[in-house]
Each structure stands twice: as structure tokens, then as C-alpha cells.
Amino acid sequence: MAGLFSPGLFAGKVALVTGGGTGIGRAIAGQLVELGAAVTVAARRPEPLRQTAAELTAAGPGRCHHLQADIRREQDVLRMVETVLERDGALHLLVNNGGGQFVSPAADISRNGWRAVIETNLTGTFTVCQTAHRLHMRQHGGAVVNIIADMFRGFPLMAHTGASRAAVENLTRTLAVEWAHDGVRVNAVAPGVIYSASAAANYADGLLEQCAGELPARRCGTTHEVAAAVCFLLSPGASYVSGATLRVDGAASLYARQLHRVPAHDRLPPYRGRAGPTGRAEPAAGSGRSRDREW
Numbered sequence: 480m481a482g483l484f485s486p487g488l489f490a491g492k493v494a495l496v497t498g499g500g501t502g503i504g505r506a507i508a509g510q511l512v513e514l515g516a517a518v519t520v521a522a523r524r525p526e527p528l529r530q531t532a533a534e535l536t537a538a539g540p541g542r543c544h545h546l547q548a549d550i551r552r553e554q555d556v557l558r559m560v561e562t563v564l565e566r567d568g569a570l571h572l573l574v575n576n577g578g579g580q581f582v583s584p585a586a587d588i589s590r591n592g593w594r595a596v597i598e599t600n601l602t603g604t605f606t607v608c609q610t611a612h613r614l615h616m617r618q619h620g621g622a623v624v625n626i627i628a629d630m631f632r633g634f635p636l637m638a639h640t641g642a643s644r645a646a647v648e649n650l651t652r653t654l655a656v657e658w659a660h661d662g663v664r665v666n667a668v669a670p671g672v673i674y675s676a677s678a679a680a681n682y683a684d685g686l687l688e689q690c691a692g693e694l695p696a697r698r699c700g701t702t703h704e705v706a707a708a709v710c711f712l713l714s715p716g717a718s719y720v721s722g723a724t725l726r727v728d729g730a731a732s733l734y735a736r737q738l739h740r741v742p743a744h745d746r747l748p749p750y751r752g753r754a755g756p757t758g759r760a761e762p763a764a765g766s767g768r769s770r771d772r773e774w
């Protein structure tokens with residue numbers, strides 16, 4: 480990605496990237512450091528964070544700190560933001576990338592599984608936004624990017640993440656308006672199918688590779704392609720962009736492909752409400768069992 484943005488674009492800026500130790504978050508943190516920012520990566524597992532911070536700081540010219548925090552825990556979020564402010568004296572750029580889910584038919588998601596995903600992706604993102612705003616951005620302005628997903632047509636097999644990301648997209652719009660007069664811009668980035676170690680594990684048995692060939696782009700996106708979009712939205716180049724969602728999906732969200740395939744069935748009941756334009760009753764569509772399933 481070197482060379483896409485002016486060197487030193489984020490020099491003097493302080494950034495926080497949740498989930499910044501791995502995958503997309505790491506690529507975002509890496510690009511911010513490359514452009515001169517002082518970045519903190521925060522998540523639950525210390526080892527990936529430590530390694531990422533060390534490698535990014537060694538690469539420079541900015542620097543990268545790491546901090547263990549679970550965005551589901553209010554106290555962790557408060558400590559995370561306070562630590563950044565105490566150490567770096569400001570928080571200009573916030574990327575809410577920390578999140579996750581598991582693949583499951585909606586019918587099988589336990590109440591606790593639902594709650595874990597909603598509390599991470601929606602409540603966690605809200606808590607980080609609110610804390611950053613209360614402690615710094617309300618007085619000093621800033622830019623926020625929330626990472627969501629391609630949930631625009633629903634998200635079969637990931638109902639919990641679809642619902643929470645759609646909620647975050649709406650939250651993004653609300654905050655963009657409520658915080659405009661504080662000088663805070665809030666945008667979302669919706670990645671399509673992005674190759675990361677976690678995505679490959681989430682979609683086991685090579686499903687990710689299989690799906691890549693059916694995308695309009697005929698390949699998965701890369702973490703660096705998402706990072707470039709995030710950097711644009713954080714940059715002064717996007718000074719008049721707020722409340723927007725930037726889809727980084729190679730047009731996949733406009734295409735009929737879905738990871739979930741609807742099995743062949745004839746379970747939809749026929750329409751028998753009223754006569755068609757000819758005046759005669761229209762024949763019932765479908766066959767077999769569906770004929771017996773009127774509302």
C-alpha cells in the first residue's frame with residue numbers, strides 16, 4: 480500500500496484500533512503507522528497484540544502500542560481510552576474493528592451465543608464510541624470508522640452478526656448527525672469476503688476459497704484493501720464525508736451469490752387470493768405439498 484497516501488499524512492495523530500492485533504485491524508494499524516500515526520491496538524489476546532505492536536513499531540515511522548481490553552466489558556473500555564489519553568494526550572482517530580461471530584443456522588443459535596455476538600459487535604462498538612466521545616472527541620473533534628459487513632440482503636447463517644452490523648450502520652448515521660457540531664465524523668466500512676485467517680476458520684472446509692470464484696471480482700478482498708478505504712475515511716480527504724457506508728466488496732453485495740444456498744423445496748404456499756387480469760382464477764404455482772399449505 481506504500482505510496483497511495485502522502486507520507487506523514489497522519490503524523491502527530493493518535494489512533495485506536497480495536498481488534499488491531501490480527502487480520503483487517505492489523506492491516507489498518509499498519510497503514511496508520513506507515514503514515515506516521517501513534518496507534519494503539521487493543522483486543523483480548525495479548526500475544527497477537529504484542530507481536531503486532533513490536534513489528535509495526537519496528538517498521539515505523541509512527542509507533543504502535545498494545546493494550547488488552549474486552550470491548551464487552553465497560554471497565555475495560557474506560558481503561559483503554561483513558562490509557563491512550565494519558566499516554567498520547569489525545570485521541571483523533573478511532574476504528575471499531577473488534578468483533579466476530581460464528582456460523583450457525585438462526586434456528587440453532589443459543590440465547591447466550593446471540594448475546595455474545597450482539598454485545599461484542601453492537602454494544603461493544605457503541606461503548607467505545609461513547610467513551611471516546613465523552614473523554615475526548617466531544618471537546619476536540621475526531622474521526623471514527625466502524626467496520627460492519629455485507630449484511631445488506633440479510634446474512635443467512637450469521638443472523639446475529641447481520642442484525643448487529645445493520646444496527647451499527649444505523650448507529651453510524653445517528654452519531655454522524657449528533658456529533659457533527661463537535662467536529663466528529665463517523666463513517667462505516669462494509670467489507671465483503673476478505674481473506675483473513677479468522678475468515679478462513681469461520682468458513683471451514685475451503686468454503687471461503689469456493690465462494691471466491693463466484694464473486695464478481697473472482698477473488699476475495701485483502702485486508703490491505705479494507706485498510707486503504709479506512710485510511711481514506713479517516714483522512715482530511717474525507718473531510719465532508721460523514722454518516723456514509725463505504726462497501727469494500729468488489730460489488731459482491733449487488734450480486735445474487737450467497738454463501739447459503741436455499742435447498743430445493745416446494746414449501747411456499749400458492750396464491751389463491753383473487754382472480755388474475757384475465758378474470759379467470761390463476762393456476763396455483765408449484766406442485767406437491769405446497770398446494771396443501773395455504774395461509
Ligand SMILES: CCC/C=C/C(=O)SCCNC(=O)CCNC(=O)[C@H](O)C(C)(C)COP(=O)([O-])OP(=O)([O-])OC[C@H]1O[C@@H](n2cnc3c(N)ncnc32)[C@H](O)[C@@H]1OP(=O)([O-])[O-]
Pocket residue numbers: 578579580581582583589590591592593595596599628671672673677678679681
Ligand atoms: C463472508 C465473510 C463473513 C465474515 C467473516 C468474519 O467476520 S471472520 C472474522 C471475525 N472473527 C471472529 O469471528 C473470531 C472471533 N469470534 C469470537 O470471538 C466469537 O465468535 C464470539 C463473538 C461469539 C465470542 O465468543 P466468546 O468466546 O466470547 O463466546 P463464549 O465462549 O462466551 O460463548 C458465548 C456463547 O456463544 C456460543 N458460541 C460461541 N462459538 C460458537 C460456535 N462456533 N457455534 C455455536 N455457538 C457458539 C457459545 O456456545 C456460548 O453459548 P452457550 O453455549 O453458553 O449457549
Ligand SMILES: NC(=O)C1=CN([C@@H]2O[C@H](COP(=O)(O)OP(=O)(O)OC[C@H]3O[C@@H](n4cnc5c(N)ncnc54)[C@H](OP(=O)(O)O)[C@@H]3O)[C@@H](O)[C@H]2O)C=CC1
Pocket residue numbers: 497498499500501502503504521522523524525548549550551576577578579580599603626627628629669670671672673674675676677678
Ligand atoms: N474477514 C471478513 O471477510 C470480514 C470481516 N468482518 C469484520 O471485520 C473485523 C475484522 O475481521 P478479521 O480481521 O477478518 O478477523 P479477526 O478475527 O482477525 O479480527 C477480529 C478481531 O476482533 C478482536 N475481538 C473480538 N472480540 C473482541 C472483544 N470482545 N474485545 C476486543 N476485541 C475483540 C479479535 O481479537 P481477540 O480475539 O484477541 O479479542 C480480533 O483481533 C471483524 O469485526 C469481522 O467480523 C466483516 C466482514 C467480512
